[in-house]
Each structure stands twice: as C-alpha cells, then as structure tokens.
Amino acid sequence: MEQLRFEYAAGAPASRRVLVGVVGSGDLEVMIEPGDPGKTSIDVTTSVNGYGRVWDAQLTRVFSAEPRAAMRIRIHDFGATPGVVGMRLAEAFEALDEGKEQP
Amino acid sequence: MSDTQTPARGETWLAALGGKAPRLPGYPRSVQVADFEIGGRAARLIAVVPDASSTFPRARNGEVGLLEGWSLAQAVHEAIAADRDAPEKRAIIAIVDTPSQAYGRREEAFGIHQALASAAAAYATARLQGHPVIALLVGKAMSGAFLAHGYQANRILALADPGVQVHAMGKEAAARITLRSVEDLEAFAATVPPMAYDIDSYATLGLLWRTIPVQHAAAPTPTDLSTVLAALHDALADIDADPHRDLRGRLGGENRGASRQVRAVLASQWQG
Amino acid sequence: MTRAALLSRESFVELGARARAQALLDPGTFRELAGPFDGLTSPWLKRQGVVPQGDDGVVVALGTIDGHPTVVLAIEGAFQGGSLGEVGGAKIAGALELAAEDNRRGVPTRAVILFETGGVRLQEANLGLASIAEVHAAIVDLRRYQPVIGVIAGQVGCFGGMSIAAGLCSELVVTREARLGLNGPAVIEQEAGIAEYDSRDRPFIWSFTGGEQRFATGLADRFVNDDTTAIRDVVAELIARPPRSAHRSERYTDYLRRLGRYDASKQPTPDAVRDLLGDQT
Numbered sequence: 001m002e003q004l005r006f007e008y009a010a011g012a013p014a015s016r017r018v019l020v021g022v023v024g025s026g027d028l029e030v031m032i033e034p035g036d037p038g039k040t041s042i043d044v045t046t047s048v049n050g051y052g053r054v055w056d057a058q059l060t061r062v063f064s065a066e067p068r069a070a071m072r073i074r075i076h077d078f079g080a081t082p083g084v085v086g087m088r089l090a091e092a093f094e095a096l097d098e099g100k101e102q103p
Numbered sequence: 104m105s106d107t108q109t110p111a112r113g114e115t116w117l118a119a120l121g122g123k124a125p126r127l128p129g130y131p132r133s134v135q136v137a138d139f140e141i142g143g144r145a146a147r148l149i150a151v152v153p154d155a156s157s158t159f160p161r162a163r164n165g166e167v168g169l170l171e172g173w174s175l176a177q178a179v180h181e182a183i184a185a186d187r188d189a190p191e192k193r194a195i196i197a198i199v200d201t202p203s204q205a206y207g208r209r210e211e212a213f214g215i216h217q218a219l220a221s222a223a224a225a226y227a228t229a230r231l232q233g234h235p236v237i238a239l240l241v242g243k244a245m246s247g248a249f250l251a252h253g254y255q256a257n258r259i260l261a262l263a264d265p266g267v268q269v270h271a272m273g274k275e276a277a278a279r280i281t282l283r284s285v286e287d288l289e290a291f292a293a294t295v296p297p298m299a300y301d302i303d304s305y306a307t308l309g310l311l312w313r314t315i316p317v318q319h320a321a322a323p324t325p326t327d328l329s330t331v332l333a334a335l336h337d338a339l340a341d342i343d344a345d346p347h348r349d350l351r352g353r354l355g356g357e358n359r360g361a362s363r364q365v366r367a368v369l370a371s372q373w374q375g
Numbered sequence: 376m377t378r379a380a381l382l383s384r385e386s387f388v389e390l391g392a393r394a395r396a397q398a399l400l401d402p403g404t405f406r407e408l409a410g411p412f413d414g415l416t417s418p419w420l421k422r423q424g425v426v427p428q429g430d431d432g433v434v435v436a437l438g439t440i441d442g443h444p445t446v447v448l449a450i451e452g453a454f455q456g457g458s459l460g461e462v463g464g465a466k467i468a469g470a471l472e473l474a475a476e477d478n479r480r481g482v483p484t485r486a487v488i489l490f491e492t493g494g495v496r497l498q499e500a501n502l503g504l505a506s507i508a509e510v511h512a513a514i515v516d517l518r519r520y521q522p523v524i525g526v527i528a529g530q531v532g533c534f535g536g537m538s539i540a541a542g543l544c545s546e547l548v549v550t551r552e553a554r555l556g557l558n559g560p561a562v563i564e565q566e567a568g569i570a571e572y573d574s575r576d577r578p579f580i581w582s583f584t585g586g587e588q589r590f591a592t593g594l595a596d597r598f599v600n601d602d603t604t605a606i607r608d609v610v611a612e613l614i615a616r617p618p619r620s621a622h623r624s625e626r627y628t629d630y631l632r633r634l635g636r637y638d639a640s641k642q643p644t645p646d647a648v649r650d651l652l653g654d655q656t
Contacts, residue, residue: 001424019411022391023428024453031411031429047426076426158639161567169634176627206558206566212583212643213634213652214594216557217623220511220542224624227515246495246504247557250536254508271495271504271536279565281497297419297461297502310505349472350512353505361418362506365409365465366472369435372408373473 002049006059010040014069018095021088028077028085030092035070046077058082062089069096112200112242112266112321113150113165119323120198120332121148127178133157133165134174138193142336145193147182149175151201151252161207167248168205172218175252179225183232192234194339197226199253200242203273219251226255235342237335240302241320244269257348258312258338262331264320267302274300296358309356312338384602388528388552392449395489395528396436398603399447399610404438409466417460419499428454433463435470441611444477445485446470452491452531459492459537460499464506471513471523478520485521485614486514488544491528493559494535507536514543518622522546524613526606527553527586527595534559542594543624546613548606549586549595556584582645592648593623593655 013034021029035041040063044055077085117135124137133154138147153165162168167175179195186192204210204219230236238244238253240261249269253259261267272280278288292298296307306314315334317327345352354363387395397405409415411429420427432454436447448467450457459467467488477484495503514523525544527533529552533541538557541547549555560574573579582588590598597613599605633651637643643651 001421001426017412019429022451022453023426023455027453029411029428033412045421045426047424074429076428078426160639161571170631173627173631173634176624177631180625180627204557206563206572208563208567208571208583208642209639211556211558211563211572212645212648213637214542214589214592216538216555217542217594218630219557220539221624221627221630223508223511223539224515224543224622225627227512230512231516231519247536247539250504250508250511250539254505255512269501269504271500272497276562276566277497280562292500295419295423295498298498298500305501308501308505310501349516350509353509359461359502361415361461362465362502365415365462366469368409368413368415369466369469369473373437375406375437 002046002052004044004046004052004055006042006044006056008040008063010035010038010068010070012069013037014071014096016096018092020091020095023076023078026079026081026084028075028080028088030088031074032092032096033072035072037070040068040071040073042073042075044075044077048079054082058085062086111153111165113198114152115322116198116239116241117148117150119328130174130178131157131170133162133171134178136178141194141332142339144191144339147178147193147195148198149178149195150198151175151248159205159207159209161210162205165201166203166205167201167219167222167251168210169213169215169218172215172222172251175222176225179229183229183234186234192232194235194237195226195229196335197236197238197253197256199238199240199244199249201245201248201252202243203245204247219247222251223255230255230257230348233348235339237338239331239335240267240269242266245273246271257342257345259310260313260315260334260338261302261311262320263302263314263316265301266320268300269302269305270300307356307358309359310353312341312352384600385604386601387603387606388530388550388601390603391453392434392451392489392491396434396447396449399487399607400436400438400440400445401442406437408435408437408470415462417462417499419460419502423498425498431460431462431466432457433466435466440614443485443614444482445487445614446474447487447489449489450491455496457492457531458494458496459503459507460496461502461506464503464510468506468509468513471510471517475513475517475520478517483521485524486517487524487526487610487614488540489526489528490533490537490541491531492533492535492537493531494537504536507540510540511543514540518543518545518618521618522614522616524548524610526610527555528601528606529553529586532556545619545622546597547595548597548599548609548613549589550599550601551586552601553586554581554584555586555589555595583648588645588648592652594652
C-alpha cells in the first residue's frame with residue numbers, strides 16, 4: 001500500500017462535497033471537499049505500489065486541463081486502471097456540478 | 104498448553120463450581136446445566152462440552168451446533184420463566200470453552216445461524232430482565248460459539264492461562280485461509296491487538312472485566328476454586344450495583360477509542 | 376412478471392449501500408450520520424496494507440419511511456466483502472442503541488438493517504466480533520419497542536456473526552439472490568471437506584442457504600423480487616406494524632422437537648429440510 005500526495009493550482013473553493021465510487025477490487029472511492037482558495041490537494045491511498053508516476057501523469061492531465069475549483073480530494077484506490085480512475089473523477093466532477101444529494 | 108487441547112474444561116469447571124449440584128435433565132449431553140448457590144444466591148451454570156456420540160457428526164468436539172444453540176436458549180429461558188415472580192433473579196453463568204460453531208451441511212441446512220441467535224437472544228433477554236449474566240472463560244471462546252454462549256454477559260471474566268483464547272477464527276483455520284503457517288500468523292497477530300490470540304492482548308480491548316490467576320486452569324485446585332468463586336462473587340456485586348443492564352461497560356479499553364468516538368459522533372448528530 | 380414489469384423494475388441488488396438507503400427512505404428525508412467526511416475510518420487497516428473506505432463500509436441514514444422515523448443501516452458488500460470492523464460495527468450498534476433510547480423517550484424510531492456481509496473482518500478480529508455482540512444486544516433491546524427489519528438482497532448475502540443478527544430481527548426480507556448462512560462456503564469446505572460442502576457448486580449452496588429456501592423453511596418472513604419499489608413497499612409495510620411479542624428466536628421447543636425427528640445419520644436434502652422445518656403453523 002502506498003500513500004501519494006499531489007497539489008495543483010486552483011480557483012475559489014468548491015461549493016459542496018461529493019463522494020463517488022467504492023473501495024472494491026479494481027475500483028476506487030473519490031471524496032471531494034471544498035479546499036483552501038487557490039489550491040487543490042489530493043491524497044491517494046492505493047493498494048498497488050510503484051505507480052506514483054502514472055498517478056502523477058494522469059492527475060496532472062486532469063487538473064491542468066481546465067481551471068477548477070479548489071478542492072481537498074481523498075482517493076482510496078483498490079487497484080483501479082487509469083480508465084476507471086478517469087471515469088470516477090469524471091463522475092465526481094459531474095456530481096459537483098449537478099449538486100446531487102450527497103452524504 | 105497445547106493449542107489442540109480437548110475443550111473439556113467447561114465440564115471440569117462446571118463440576119468444580121457446582122459441587123454436588125446435579126445436571127438438569129432434558130438437555131443433550133453437550134449442554135450441561137446445573138443450579139447451585141453462590142454467596143447464598145441462586146445461580147445457573149451452563150457449559151457446552153464435547154459429546155463424541157452426538158448424532159450430529161460435525162458437532163462432537165464441544166462446538167456450538169444446532170442442538171447446542173437451541174438448548175442454550177432453553178436453559179436460559181427456563182431460568183427466566185422460573186424466576187419471573189422471584190424477588191431476586193438468579194445469576195446465569197456461562198462457562199466457556201468452545202472451539203467454534205459447528206461447520207457442516209446439516210448445520211447450514213437447518214439454520215444453525217438461527218439456533219445461535221436463539222441462544223444469544225436468551226442470554227440478552229435474561230440480562231435485560233435483571234438476571235446477572237456472567238461469562239467465565241476457561242478455555243477457548245471463539246467466533247459464533249462465543250456470540251451464542253457468553254458474549255451477552257453483563258461481565259466477562261477469564262482465567263489467566265495460555266489456553267484461554269478469544270478470537271473470530273481458530274488459528275489453524277485462519278492460517279489455512281490466509282495461506283500462512285500458524286507460527287507466522289501468531290507472530291503477525293501479536294502486532295495487531297484485535298487480532299492477537301492471547302488473553303493479555305484481548306484484555307487491552309477493554310472487554311474483560313477481570314482476569315483471574317489460577318494454578319492449574321485445566322484441573323482446578325481447591326485454591327483455584329475459591330479464587331474463582333470469590334471473583335464470581337465480586338462480579339455479582341458489581342452487576343447488582345450497576346444501574347445499567349447493557350454492554351456499555353465494555354467501551355473503556357485503550358484500544359477501543361474508535362468505538363467510543365463513533366458513538367459520540369452519532370449521538371451529536373442524531374437530533375439533526 | 377410481465378415484460379413491461381421486467382423492463383421497468385429497478386434492481387436493488389445492483390445498488391450500493393448508500394443508494395439502497397436512499398431508495399428506502401422517503402424522498403428528501405435521508406440524512407447520513409457518522410459519514411465518510413467525519414473521518415471515522417478503520418484504525419487497523421492501513422498498518423496491514425489494506426486501503427480503508429471513508430465510511431468503513433457502513434452507511435447510517437436517518438429519515439422516515441411512510442412518515443415513520445427510521446434509521447437505515449446499510450452494509451456495503453463491495454468493500455472487504457461487507458465484513459465488519461471496529462468502526463462499521465460501532466456505527467450499526469451505536470445507531471441501534473440510539474434508536475432504543477429514542478423509544479424510551481417516546482420517539483418511535485424503527486431500524487432497518489441491510490445485510491450484505493461476510494461477518495467479522497478478520498483484520499480486526501476481536502473488535503469486529505465484540506461489535507457484533509453489541510449489535511446483537513442492541514437488536515434484542517430495540518425489538519421490544521419497534522420491529523427491527525432485516526433485508527438480505529445479495530449478491531454477498533449474510534454470513535458469520537451477522538447471520539445471527541439476521542436471526543434476531545423481527546422480520547427478515549429476502550430475495551432469490553440472497554443467501555443466509557452462518558459459515559461461508561469456502562470455510563466449511565476447508566474445515567469439513569468438499570464432500571460435505573462444495574463451495575464452488577452454486578446451485579447446491581443456494582438450494583440450502585438461498586433466499587427461496589430460507590423463506591420456504593420459515594427462516595425468512597418475506598420473499599420479494601429484486602425490485603427496489605417492491606422491497607421498499609415490503610419494508611414500509613413491516614415497519615408500520617407493532618413490535619412482536621414473540622420471536623422466532625424464542626421457538627426453541629418447536630425447533631428441538633423438529634430436529635429430534637431428523638435422522639442425523641443422513642445428509643439432508645433441501646426437500647427434507649422443507650418437510651422438517653416448513654409448515655410453521
């Protein structure tokens with residue numbers, strides 16, 4: 001198990017918190033809360049060691065692609081592929097935008 | 104003490120504590136029930152013991168199986184019914200040395216989960232109705248068997264002996280299912296308090312009311328007998344003085360911080 | 376089921392724990408307690424290299440069902456097989472304890488437990504086991520005041536110490552996909568041999584421990600299709616009833632008599648079990 005941390009520039013804090021996914025085999029949980037203004041921080045706990053650079057590349061792509069609200073993100077990953085990671089992140093952003101009922 | 108000890112300590116301790124008290128009729132050989140008095144107070148002793156001739160082949164080594172589960176419920180409910188109008192409810196003392204629940208096709212087919220539920224419900228009901236319920240761990244207290252027979256007690260007491268072990272799964276079974284040797288499992292488990300098998304690690308969880316040092320756990324000496332009787336007496340006094348008949352007394356252990364914190368958060372958020 | 380009904384039904388089995396709780400509670404009343412953002416993850420998993428989940432695999436949701444105050448405890452079967460550790464177990468036991476306290480103060484809070492669990496989480500062994508004992512205690516306490524409804528939907532089913540909890544519920548609702556048994560098939564095979572129990576023989580396993588068999592043998596009270604609306608309606612009907620004065624767990628005389636008629640030298644067949652345990656009148 002490995003713990004990774006990433007930070008990206010961001011805008012004003014997100015307006016709500018969301019949770020998507022589940023820590024099942026091949027899947028991940030993404031928890032997003034409003035972050036400190038100007039910064040998005042991401043803490044990844046992953047069951048698979050040695051993929052720090054893959055996470056870095058993917059998250060950098062996602063969080064540099066467009067300006068986003070400042071978020072505090074926690075990811076609990078149980079061996080998801082980058083495809084599944086991307087899907088859950090997209091789901092989370094959609095939920096943030098839509099304001100779906102959240103825990 | 105060997106880990107493959109026969110779980111016969113329940114019978115030994117029931118005989119020692121009960122003295123000349125006869126075993127009540129109407130129970131299978133694997134469930135021994137005797138009424139005696141401790142400090143002038145009526146008490147029912149209940150033990151699950153091996154029965155090599157049980158008609159259920161997977162429940163011959165002291166496991167809590169179908170017959171045992173339902174019979175434990177009978178033993179407790181009959182005490183409840185008998186004392187319904189009594190000024191003082193008798194104590195119910197579960198003497199625990201059981202390696203596990205019974206594993207088998209018959210057991211699953213006939214709903215062993217329901218048989219064990221009946222036993223757990225009976226002990227819990229007795230406790231809620233004011234009977235002091237004590238679990239005395241004299242050997243193994245494992246998994247579903249312990250949930251059915253002992254874990255609903257007001258107070259849990261244990262002999263301070265290597266043969267006394269509490270766990271969710273026996274060492275051999277756990278080693279097999281996690282593909283390790285028993286020695287590796289023991290070494291690892293010793294580093295994680297809730298996973299450890301020994302009674303001292305279990306004590307850090309705050310679930311035990313008292314551990315009782317004895318000279319010979321498998322065959323009590325006269326000194327052992329008086330030590331344990333005194334501890335039972337103390338436990339009864341402690342229960343009598345306690346206005347609560349629930350299990351909240353188990354929440355104080357150094358290694359149960361999260362259990363307390365969860366309850367505190369729930370309580371603070373409950374009203375909304 | 377008509378074709379239109381088949382097409383329009385929404386699977387409950389396919390929903391995760393949180394969505395199941397939301398589906399049962401009246402719209403707009405769902406309020407999660409001790410949720411994932413409260414930081415109550417397992418203190419024991421990370422040191423063993425196991426990735427935790429924010430809610431430790433249990434969702435506690437307060438709300439109403441047809442207007443009745445109800446707490447729903449939903450176990451997430453996808454996380455560690457729905458196994459209970461210290462935190463998840465405390466969430467269930469603690470919520471049931473608070474529901475009982477409500478009733479003592481005159482607030483008629485019911486409880487619904489969604490069982491999707493293999494029992495104790497082995498990485499937390501004795502704390503999981505102890506928390507399950509506390510769940511048992513809390514169910515026996517609460518069921519005196521209000522019905523405690525258990526639902527087993529599948530695909531994980533309900534095993535281990537939580538199968539005992541299911542046996543304590545006032546009413547138990549099962550689907551065809553559900554299983555209810557004390558020991559997991561793999562452990563039985565390991566301990567007793569493949570001739571006794573073949574853990575890979577799915578029809579065999581369901582024939583003894585599946586929802587339909589459990590309902591037919593009086594060990595479950597309602598058998599429903601895997602349809603969210605149907606399950607919600609059954610749960611709503613059951614929580615509106617008064618508490619039971621007698622529970623299945625008290626029928627030891629009856630069950631001992633029935634078991635006494637069984638020739639235990641023979642392995643049972645599902646039909647033999649129906650003959651022995653069915654017809655609970």
